[in-house]
Amino acid sequence: MELDDLKKDWEYINSCNSDRNTLTPEIIDQMTEKKYNTEINKIKYAELSGILVCFTAVIFIGFNFNRLDTIIFQSTGVLTIIILAAIPVSSFLSLRKLNSRHNFNRPHIDMIQQFMNNKILFHQYQKTNALLCYFLLVGTTLLLPKIFYDKDVTSYKTFWTFAFAFGYIFLFVFSKWVTKFYSNSINQAERLIKEIRETKTSL
Amino acid sequence: MEKKDTFIIAVKEHEKLIFRIASFYTDCKDDRDDLVQEIIYNLWKSFETFKQRSSLTTWIYRVAMNVSIVHLKQKKKRGVSVAIDPQVLNFSESSYDDYEEKLQVLQNLIKDLNLYDKGILMLYLESKSHTEIADIIGISKSNVGTKLSRIKEKLRQQIVK
Numbered sequence: 001m002e003l004d005d006l007k008k009d010w011e012y013i014n015s016c017n018s019d020r021n022t023l024t025p026e027i028i029d030q031m032t033e034k035k036y037n038t039e040i041n042k043i044k045y046a047e048l049s050g051i052l053v054c055f056t057a058v059i060f061i062g063f064n065f066n067r068l069d070t071i072i073f074q075s076t077g078v079l080t081i082i083i084l085a086a087i088p089v090s091s092f093l094s095l096r097k098l099n100s101r102h103n104f105n106r107p108h109i110d111m112i113q114q115f116m117n118n119k120i121l122f123h124q125y126q127k128t129n130a131l132l133c134y135f136l137l138v139g140t141t142l143l144l145p146k147i148f149y150d151k152d153v154t155s156y157k158t159f160w161t162f163a164f165a166f167g168y169i170f171l172f173v174f175s176k177w178v179t180k181f182y183s184n185s186i187n188q189a190e191r192l193i194k195e196i197r198e199t200k201t202s203l
Numbered sequence: 204m205e206k207k208d209t210f211i212i213a214v215k216e217h218e219k220l221i222f223r224i225a226s227f228y229t230d231c232k233d234d235r236d237d238l239v240q241e242i243i244y245n246l247w248k249s250f251e252t253f254k255q256r257s258s259l260t261t262w263i264y265r266v267a268m269n270v271s272i273v274h275l276k277q278k279k280k281r282g283v284s285v286a287i288d289p290q291v292l293n294f295s296e297s298s299y300d301d302y303e304e305k306l307q308v309l310q311n312l313i314k315d316l317n318l319y320d321k322g323i324l325m326l327y328l329e330s331k332s333h334t335e336i337a338d339i340i341g342i343s344k345s346n347v348g349t350k351l352s353r354i355k356e357k358l359r360q361q362i363v364k
Binding site: 002009010012014022025028029032104105106107110111188192196199202 | 207210211214215218219222223226240243244245247248249252253262265266268269270272273301302305306308309312317318319322324327328329330339340341342343346350351354355358
C-alpha cells in the first residue's frame with residue numbers, strides 16, 4: 001500500500017464522519033471543567049500503598065531500634081531505614097516528573113523529545129528501585145529475627161537460608177523481568193531522541 | 204463576547220479535526236472519546252497562551268497532537284469522562300463496519316511507527332503542505348520531504364513482512 005492509497009482510506013474514514021456533529025456547546029463547556037477531581041488514579045493508589053508499607057516499616061524499625069544492640073545491627077537498621085525511605089521518594093519523584101504540567105503549545109518535535117526523556121528517566125527510577133530491593137532483602141533478613149526474637153540470623157539457619165534464597169530468586173527473576181520489560185522501550189526512546197537531535201542539528 | 208464563548212466557537216469549527224486526530228492516535232471508541240475530551244480540556248487550558256503567531260488551525264493541530272502522545276502513555280489512568288452520545292454518530296451499520304475496518308487497517312499499519320513518524324504521516328494524510336507540516340512539527344521543509352520518503356519505505360517494508 002502506497003501513501004496515496006493510505007490517504008484515500010483516510011479520506012474515506014473522514015467522509016464517514018463528515019455529518020458528525022457531536023459536540024454541543026454544553027458538552028464542550030463540561031469538558032473544559034471536567035475531572036481532575038479523580039486525580040488519584042490507579043497508579044497513584046499503588047504508589048500510595050507502597051509509600052504506606054515503607055513508612056510503616058520505617059516506624060516499626062525506628063520503635064524497635066533499641067533492640068539492635070550491636071554496631072552491625074544498628075548500621076543495618078539505619079541503612080534499611082534509608083532504603084525504605086528512598087524507594088517511595090524515588091517513586092514519588094518519578095511520578096511527579098511523568099505527570100508534570102506539559103506545555104502543549106510547543107512544536108510537536110520538542111514535545112516528543114521531552115516525553116521520551118521523561119520516559120527514560122522514569123524507567124531508570126524503576127531500575128534503581130529494583131536494585132534497592134536487593135539491599136532491602138539483606139537488611140530485613142538480618143533485622144527481623146533480631147527484632148522479633150532477639151536472635152541473630154545464625155540461630156535459625158535453615159529457615160533464614162531458605163527465606164533469603166527464596167527472596168533472592170524472586171528478586172532476581174523480578175529484576176530480570178523489569179530490565180527486559182523496560183530495555184526495549186528505552187532503546188526505542190533513545191533511538192527516537194537521537195533521530196530528533198539529528199533533525200534539529202540539520203535545521 | 205466572553206473568552207469561553209470564543210473558545211467554544213473555535214472548538215465547534217474544528218470539531219472534525221479534533222476527532223480525526225483522536226481517531227488516528229487511538230484504537231477503540233472509548234479511548235477516542237477520552238482523548239477528545241483530554242484534547243478539549245488542554246486546548247482550553249492553553250487557550251490563554253495562544254499568541255496568534257500561527258493560525259488557530261495550526262495551533263489546534265499542535266496542541267491536539269502533543270496531548271495525544273502524552274495520552275497514549277496515560278490512557279490507562281482514566282479520570283471521569285464526559286460521555287459523547289452515540290446517537291449522534293450518524294452511521295448506518297454497514298458504513299460503520301467499513302469505517303471501523305479501514306480504521307483498523309490504518310492502525311495496524313502505523314502501530315510500529317515511532318511518534319515522530321506518526322505525527323508527520325498524520326499531517327500528510329490530512330493533506331497538509333510541507334510548509335504546514337514543518338510549522339506544526341517544528342522542523343524544516345526539506346526534513347519533511349526526507350522523513351516522508353523514509354516513512355513510505357518503512358510502510359512498504361511492513362507490508363512485505
